[in-house]
Amino acid sequence: xxxxxxxxxxxxxxxxxxxxxxxxxxxxxxxxxxxxxxxxxxxxxxxxxxxxxxxxxxxxxxxxxxxxxxxxxxxxxxxxxxxxxxxxxxxxxxxxxxxxxxxxxxxxxxxxxxxxxxxxxxxxxxxxxxxxxxxxxxxxxxxxxxxxxxxxxxxxxxxxxxxxxxxxxxxxxxxxxxxxxxxxxxxxxxxxxxxxxxxxxxxxxxxxxxxxxxxxxxxxxxxxxxxxxxxxxxxxxxxxxxxxxxxxxxxxxxxxxxxxxxxxxxxxxxxxxxxxxxxxxxxxxxxxxxxxxxxxxxxxxxxxxxxxxxxxxxxxxxxxxxxxxxxxxxxxxxxxxxxxxxxxxxxxxxxxxxxxxxxxxxxxxxxxxxxxxxxxxxxxxxxxxxxxxxxxxxxxxxxxxxxxxxxxxxxxxxxxxxxxxxxxxxxxxxxxxxxxxxxxxxxxxxxxxxxxxxxxxxxxxxxxxxxxxxxxxxxxxxxxxxxxxxxxxxxxxxxxxxxxxxxxxxxxxxxxxxx
Ligand SMILES: NC(=O)c1ccc[n+]([C@@H]2O[C@H](COP(=O)([O-])OP(=O)(O)OC[C@H]3O[C@@H](n4cnc5c(N)ncnc54)[C@H](O)[C@@H]3O)[C@@H](O)[C@H]2O)c1
Ligand SMILES: N[C@@H](CCC=O)C(=O)O
Numbered sequence: 001x002x003x004x005x006x007x008x009x010x011x012x013x014x015x016x017x018x019x020x021x022x023x024x025x026x027x028x029x030x031x032x033x034x035x036x037x038x039x040x041x042x043x044x045x046x047x048x049x050x051x052x053x054x055x056x057x058x059x060x061x062x063x064x065x066x067x068x069x070x071x072x073x074x075x076x077x078x079x080x081x082x083x084x085x086x087x088x089x090x091x092x093x094x095x096x097x098x099x100x101x102x103x104x105x106x107x108x109x110x111x112x113x114x115x116x117x118x119x120x121x122x123x124x125x126x127x128x129x130x131x132x133x134x135x136x137x138x139x140x141x142x143x144x145x146x147x148x149x150x151x152x153x154x155x156x157x158x159x160x161x162x163x164x165x166x167x168x169x170x171x172x173x174x175x176x177x178x179x180x181x182x183x184x185x186x187x188x189x190x191x192x193x194x195x196x197x198x199x200x201x202x203x204x205x206x207x208x209x210x211x212x213x214x215x216x217x218x219x220x221x222x223x224x225x226x227x228x229x230x231x232x233x234x235x236x237x238x239x240x241x242x243x244x245x246x247x248x249x250x251x252x253x254x255x256x257x258x259x260x261x262x263x264x265x266x267x268x269x270x271x272x273x274x275x276x277x278x279x280x281x282x283x284x285x286x287x288x289x290x291x292x293x294x295x296x297x298x299x300x301x302x303x304x305x306x307x308x309x310x311x312x313x314x315x316x317x318x319x320x321x322x323x324x325x326x327x328x329x330x331x332x333x334x335x336x337x338x339x340x341x342x343x344x345x346x347x348x349x350x351x352x353x354x355x356x357x358x359x360x361x362x363x364x365x366x367x368x369x370x371x372x373x374x375x376x377x378x379x380x381x382x383x384x385x386x387x388x389x390x391x392x393x394x395x396x397x398x399x400x401x402x403x404x405x406x407x408x409x410x411x412x413x414x415x416x417x418x419x420x421x422x423x424x425x426x427x428x429x430x431x432x433x434x435x436x437x438x439x440x441x442x443x444x445x446x447x448x449x450x451x452x453x454x455x456x457x458x459x460x461x462x463x464x465x466x467x468x469x470x471x472x473x474x475x476x477x478x479x480x481x482x483x484x485x486x487x488x489x490x491x492x493x494x495x496x497x498x499x500x501x502x503x504x505x506x507x508x509x510x511x512x513x514x515x
Contacts, residue, residue, distance in 0.1 A: 008135035025113035037215035042081030043228025057124040058395035065212035070234035078232040085229025094152035098145035104224040105141035124360040139479035140190030171199030173252030184210035198505040249274035253282035263287040289444030296450035305339035311473035312422035368396040371419030378403035443487030447474040
């Protein structure tokens with residue numbers, strides 16, 4: 001009997017035993033740094049000469065792993081394997097498919113700190129952020145397994161005398177899963193297993209910065225009993241393998257999570273049918289954000305500053321949900337800004353191996369350069385009142401940075417920076433604050449800090465984002481509790497971890513029989 005779903009608890013690292021356990025797993029992971037990882041195609045392991053070299057962003061000399069790189073020929077082979085495996089996987093009982101997910105969840109739970117320690121090494125995640133990423137991966141496995149058990153018999157529809165009508169969900173076909181590096185376990189695993197449990201077969205192309213944790217996850221799925229060809233592992237270049245698979249006539253759907261620009265490229269390419277293609281490709285695209293914490297004059301100002309700082313600088317602001325804009329009502333602007341500066345100056349930046357590090361590095365040289373470029377723009381557009389410096393000698397470290405006095409239409413307040421930078425703008429009153437909050441092309445997350453019930457209700461209606469939070473920060477959605485996804489250029493609002501998510505990977509079939 002499947003137990004009711006509950007989210008995986010976070011680890012309390014104040015507990016000495018937990019600290020010791022995490023340190024032991026960091027040592028364990030260090031033993032296997034630098035190893036080679038193969039592709040997986042139709043159950044066959046393939047090693048290529050050409051490798052993706054994954055490096056530790058906190059110590060760029062340290063190689064985390066060398067992962068074989070797929071090319072078009074291998075991608076084609078993987079597509080054929082997935083098409084073949086779909087013939088049997090689509091007919092495999094949904095209960096059995098769900099059991100594979102439950103077993104995979106149990107395996108990852110037993111190796112929880114090992115996976116998190118690998119995230120610390122490969123993505124530069126501080127302990128609590130890595131722990132949350134692993135917990136979310138477990139949650140996706142547990143939640144989607146249960147959702148499939150709910151959907152397996154379809155939904156009742158009306159029948160009439162001597163007529164029996166049914167409404168069932170059937171899988172789509174072969175899906176391409178394209179995942180980002182910032183939640184390299186949770187989002188990669190969640191998008192993969194949602195497609196699989198619904199009866200589809202997939203080709204997984206993880207982000208090139210974090211392929212090792214994806215390779216480890218693929219091993220877990222094999223251990224959990226997934227048949228050959230259902231999950232094919234094809235890391236590779238977006239431009240080469242990504243475009244090829246997006247354009248492929250046998251691709252039935254694409255599940256993409258990543259930037260706005262790549263999301264738009266995929267959306268456009270997928271709309272053009274390839275030679276011999278007999279369907280419209282479905283696209284799930286979860287993209288960027290420019291997320292705002294709104295602070296009202298009638299608010300707990302300490303809570304407001306805490307929420308701004310946590311939302312802006314958790315995992316160095318490298319979350320689509322990051323609160324990269326603070327819009328504060330005039331009356332309390334100076335107080336909130338000053339307290340946010342104080343809190344920011346207390347944050348520790350350093351090697352995420354150290355449990356006392358709050359903020360680790362950003363992911364790579366190109367991210368470092370881009371974020372430092374934005375900080376320079378910020379010097380022109382506003383005033384740097386905290387941080388503003390970076391150091392890329394050993395790893396890619398950037399101080400948490402606050403830029404104050406910004407025009408709401410400035411670049412810092414409009415463009416996704418994806419780093420530890422938050423811009424502050426003043427609003428005349430609460431209505432003006434909401435107007436500013438809605439003035440970007442994105443619509444992913446937002447938070448409102450106020451004690452006023454009417455203002456909460458106004459924001460509930462008028463603040464146009466997929467995930468809106470009151471009196472807390474705007475990051476950290478939990479699977480099954482706060483289904484996640486955004487409006488406008490933030491994507492197709494797929495609501496990962498929500499009750500409708502699996503349906504995006506299925507099609508409904510009506511049957512009607514007369515007696
Ligand atoms: N909305 C969400 O749920 C969500 C969650 C996490 C991250 N994100 C967004 O992701 C971005 C950061 O992640 P990123 O830097 O990995 O994004 P990215 O768009 O650069 O890459 C995402 C994935 O797309 C692949 N890719 C690149 N070019 C491709 C192509 N031509 N065809 C197919 N695939 C291609 C990459 O290799 C990677 O696997 C941010 O914009 C962030 O906001 C959104
Ligand atoms: N789901 C995560 C964000 C994922 C994107 O980076 C959150 O709610 O903070």
